[in-house]
Amino acid sequence: MAKAADNRDLDVEATVEDPDAAAAMIAEVTASLAQLAQRHHLDMLDYLLRMAHLEAEEHLRLRSRHRLC
Template structure:
């Protein structure tokens, strides 16, 4: 995906279809793990620079991703 001047991807919100996933995408489990890992690192960066609201938002995203991964793991064990 190409980035625009503001750092956003060229795809607009809500316009991408489910067919936009790259071939070989790991699916929801891999996406959830990637999001949890990435938000952890971004939250560390935000903490280092004392970016209060970003810290909160990133930590919430991290917790949500970790919770989804935990719940998916429980379903797979059943």
């Protein structure tokens, strides 16, 4: 099982080209996972995933702000 997880990790890493793309993917995935955790009343996981989602969105917001300057 760990071997299959390692292969998936490599596939994801190969598709993400830069930190902004990684942050965008993390924002998307954590939002979906937070909804799943919430639906199943996994409160701490929901909280942590939402925090990760907010952190990824904040990274993207700050990067876009810097590009405008």
